[in-house]
Amino acid sequence: MAPEAPGSSTPEAPAGPGRFITLEGGEGAGKTTLSRALAAALAGAGLPVLRTREPGGAPGAEAVRGLILGQGPWDPVAEAMLHFAARREHVARTIAPALEAGIWVVCDRFADSTLAYQGAGQGLSRAVWEGLCDLALGPLRPELTLVLDLPPDRGMGRALSRGDANRYEMQGPEFHARVRAGFLAIAEAESGRCAVLDAAARPEAVLAAALETVRARLGGLA
Numbered sequence: 001m002a003p004e005a006p007g008s009s010t011p012e013a014p015a016g017p018g019r020f021i022t023l024e025g026g027e028g029a030g031k032t033t034l035s036r037a038l039a040a041a042l043a044g045a046g047l048p049v050l051r052t053r054e055p056g057g058a059p060g061a062e063a064v065r066g067l068i069l070g071q072g073p074w075d076p077v078a079e080a081m082l083h084f085a086a087r088r089e090h091v092a093r094t095i096a097p098a099l100e101a102g103i104w105v106v107c108d109r110f111a112d113s114t115l116a117y118q119g120a121g122q123g124l125s126r127a128v129w130e131g132l133c134d135l136a137l138g139p140l141r142p143e144l145t146l147v148l149d150l151p152p153d154r155g156m157g158r159a160l161s162r163g164d165a166n167r168y169e170m171q172g173p174e175f176h177a178r179v180r181a182g183f184l185a186i187a188e189a190e191s192g193r194c195a196v197l198d199a200a201a202r203p204e205a206v207l208a209a210a211l212e213t214v215r216a217r218l219g220g221l222a
């Protein structure tokens with residue numbers, strides 16, 4: 001998926017720092033559904049919005065996505081480096097220019113996914129992850145991260161019913177349990193940035209909770 005064009009409300013929007021929102025969570029948690037609905041709600045409130053996702057979101061990053069998902073298994077550090085190589089392209093070509101133009105960026109997965117999947121899931125050390133964050137992102141971090149939490153068996157049921165499982169989705173239940181615990185640990189350690197949403201709720205309820213959180217944490221919504 002290429003990043004979607006900014007909402008039609010851009011012309012009158014003042015240029016300036018945009019807001020950076022990420023959506024995180026395990027498989028089948030409904031991030032794509034929420035990112036669409038959240039971006040539409042923000043655009044409907046007159047805000048300029050860019051919806052994007054990882055791995056990908058820029059031409060070079062999409063090429064690296066093909067390597068990550070199409071090849072492998074990778075050495076865990078090499079795999080994390082591939083995710084961060086894609087992420088740096090994504091930031092440099094898509095996210096940073098949008099934020100500089102005053103656009104709200106809604107991004108489906110970001111660096112927390114590497115800490116949860118490659119760290120908690122595959123044993124990558126936090127020190128390596130932090131080093132890669134500093135190298136690839138400089139000071140850029142999301143302002144708000146919505147963590148969609150769902151028991152892995154429910155999420156995997158949803159993900160597998162879509163067919164065409166990627167190699168992360170094909171991992172066993174222990175892997176997905178570690179990933180979930182990894183996301184919850186991130187949210188607990190960084191409660192000022194993160195909010196955990198119950199992804200077992202109906203999509204409308206998840207969107208309402210997300211909008212409530214955006215309003216409370218970031219403002220800017222009528």
Ligand code: TYD
Pocket residue numbers: 026027028032054055083109110111112113114115117118166168169
């Ligand atoms: P994708 O088909 O986009 O799945 P999803 O809809 O769940 O995001 O595949 C991306 C996969 O890559 C997903 O299984 C999670 C994994 N991933 C990592 O392991 N580390 C990362 O840093 C990122 C961004 C994704």
